[in-house]
Amino acid sequence: MHGFANPRRFLSLASWLTPALLVSGLVLTAGALAWGLLAVPPDRLMGETVRILFIHVPSAWLGMGGWTAIAVSSIAFLVWKHPLAATAARAAAVPGMAFTAICLLTGSIWGRPAWGTWWVWDGRLTSMLVLLFLYAGYVALAQAVERDGGSPRIPAIFGLVGAVNIPIINRSVVWWNSLHQPPSITIGKSAIDPEFLIPLLVAVLGFSLLFGGVVLARMRALIAEMQHEARLRRKAWEAIDA
């Protein structure tokens, strides 16, 4: 694992893994969404709106997964001081924020026909909204640290502290009364019929591969920007010395 913290080794791996993850993710996601939209039957209670499940659940999973990736990368950065771990955390922030926003918006669209309201201030929805604000804060903080030359430990600590919200989101429907349904999938058990569960798992896999590809692309962009800056600085020093 530590071997991949070498930027050169990482870049040679990422050069083929980025398009591979993006293409396989796009194909699987497109297939799963077409399956969910065209082939899955309407639900007895939710009717046609059950199809929103195939976008809403993967985006919720990736919204929480994105922050978990930030927290794990932040620990790796704080413990082993790998700069690549800080880059990985930064790279996961924008995609995580985008999927959290998609989750909130598709949930709101689903809530209107299912609950009769676009929004309620219950535990699940509010903690997910807090996650969106945490992402926005993390992105702003990481950009400010890079621009003003602050310590990269500051966003790493913020990433770790913000991880407190992840178990709160997960348990919110158990701890508090909510319009949101309780967990349908737990370890080794599912309350979802296989007719819905199989395309849902394919959608989660497809979106996850896509997320992995986007994070790798963001990491490559951040590394290239750092290398660009370093080369410009080196050339400026060479010009001064000459």
Add this chain to the structure above:
Amino acid sequence: MHEGLDQWGFVIAAYALGIAGTLLLTGWSWISMRRAERRRDEVKRR
């Protein structure tokens, strides 16, 4: 389930939003990566 609402309208709105958001994110990350790598390689060649 509230009767009288066009359920497909909500489904299509959610899919359009999710697909557009995902494609925008993917396209933006790919284009910004290529642009950053091109800028770095141009400085290297200079």
